[in-house]
Structures are given as C-alpha cells and as structure tokens.
Amino acid sequence: MNNINCICETFYNCCNIPIKAIDKTFKELHKYGYSNNLDNMFPNNLIKNFILKNDVILHPNNIISVEKNIHYMIIEKYNLYFILGPTSSNNKLDNAEIPFRPLSCLEYFENLLTNIIDDKLLFDLRCKSYNTYVRKSIEYVHNHYYGDINIDDLSKHLNINKSYFCNLFKKSTGTNFSNFLNNFRVEKSKKLLVDNSFSLLDVALEVGFNNQNYFTIVFKKVTNQTPSQFKKQMLCNKNEVY
Numbered sequence: 001m002n003n004i005n006c007i008c009e010t011f012y013n014c015c016n017i018p019i020k021a022i023d024k025t026f027k028e029l030h031k032y033g034y035s036n037n038l039d040n041m042f043p044n045n046l047i048k049n050f051i052l053k054n055d056v057i058l059h060p061n062n063i064i065s066v067e068k069n070i071h072y073m074i075i076e077k078y079n080l081y082f083i084l085g086p087t088s089s090n091n092k093l094d095n096a097e098i099p100f101r102p103l104s105c106l107e108y109f110e111n112l113l114t115n116i117i118d119d120k121l122l123f124d125l126r127c128k129s130y131n132t133y134v135r136k137s138i139e140y141v142h143n144h145y146y147g148d149i150n151i152d153d154l155s156k157h158l159n160i161n162k163s164y165f166c167n168l169f170k171k172s173t174g175t176n177f178s179n180f181l182n183n184f185r186v187e188k189s190k191k192l193l194v195d196n197s198f199s200l201l202d203v204a205l206e207v208g209f210n211n212q213n214y215f216t217i218v219f220k221k222v223t224n225q226t227p228s229q230f231k232k233q234m235l236c237n238k239n240e241v242y
Helices: 002-015 036-041 044-051 103-126 130-143 151-157 162-173 177-193 200-206 214-224 229-242
Strands: 018-024 028-032 062-067 070-077 080-088
Touching: 002 018, 002 028, 002 080, 002 103, 044 062, 044 070, 044 214, 062 162, 070 103, 080 103, 080 151, 130 151, 130 162, 130 177, 162 177, 162 214, 177 200, 177 214, 200 229, 214 229
Parallel strands: none
Antiparallel strands: 018 028, 018 080, 062 070, 070 080
C-alpha cells in the first residue's frame, strides 16, 4: 500500500494532476490532489463502466470525456487502475481547480506514470527475491542515501564480511554496490535539478555527493549528460508541455 501512495504522490508532484488508484473490486486505494469539489465530480459509474467495457466512448489513450472539455485518463497496470484527472482541454474553464492540459499532452503523462509505477512496484518485486543482506542494504540506501555511506560501515551495520557482501550484492543485482548507490543518487538528483531554488552544489550535497565536480562526473557517466544539460533539457520539455 505504501508504494501505491508513493506512486500517486510522486505523479501529482510532477504534473499537478489529481490521481486515484483503485483495485479490481473498485475499492479506492489512494488518491492525491483532490479537493472535496473535485472528489464530488468524480464519475464513479463511468469509471466502472469503462473497466467493465460497458458502452463507454473513449478518445485514444483511454481518455474518457465526462463533459465537452473535461477529461479523465485510465491506466491499467499490475491489476490496478490509475485514474488521472479531471483535466480540462479548455484553458478558459470557469473551474480553476481543474488543471488545463491539452489532450495532446496526455500521452506524455501516461508514459511518466508508467515509468513511476514500474520504478516503484517492479523494484519492490525484484527485491523480494534478493538475499536478506542485499535487501537490507538496498533499504539502507533508500533511507540514508543523502548521508555518508561506505561499504566498510555498511558491512559492519549488517554484521557481514565485506568481501562476502560485495560478491553477494553483485551476484544478486548484476552491479556492484558503489554503482548502485551512485545510480540511486543520480535518480534522486533529477527531481531536484528541475527546481530553480537549488544550485548544482545544493543538489549534489542533498543526495549525498561530497562535491559538485564528483557529482557532475558520476551524473554524466550514468546519463551521458551533465547535470546542467539535463536541467536545461527538462525545463525546455516542461515549457513545451505547459
């Protein structure tokens, strides 16, 4: 359940589009970004009819129009339904609570949500097959990535031989621990880079790198872009979408 909450919150924070998650029995698991007004607008019967395939007229990409300019998108993943919306394709809609998003942009939001879902749920499924020590080390990174982490201290924390841990981690995940840690920190840094209130040094320190130069080297190795290039590209994409 925590992963579903995290998926909805992450998506809303990225796109400012209300989102709900429901299961196959139509039980609401989590929602984010809904006021009482928006919640009252939610077309429960229409959503249920869509899931049951009962006479619902759709735009491409599983978009339901409940009024001429008000739309919902429904995405099915891993036996769950994620409902995005309402959004409006009319930027002069009287209801200011409903975000204006052209229909042409909804494919972008679908791809973004799919990536978030895969990142949260698939990773969790993979972890269940890992050795206990490997799983605990990954959980430790998730909770302490912003601090100083080294294999010596982590091995002591796990009460395991350092060499044995390194071999075990590489065998289980296909990469060594240092690469995993750097990749994780780079992914965390991407969310901060699009925030103009953070300098590159701020971002580097926030995700656990000791200096900006090393952060830039690692970021480019992982993404083939410098942090500055990534930031510029993401800001351009954001301006194009909105």
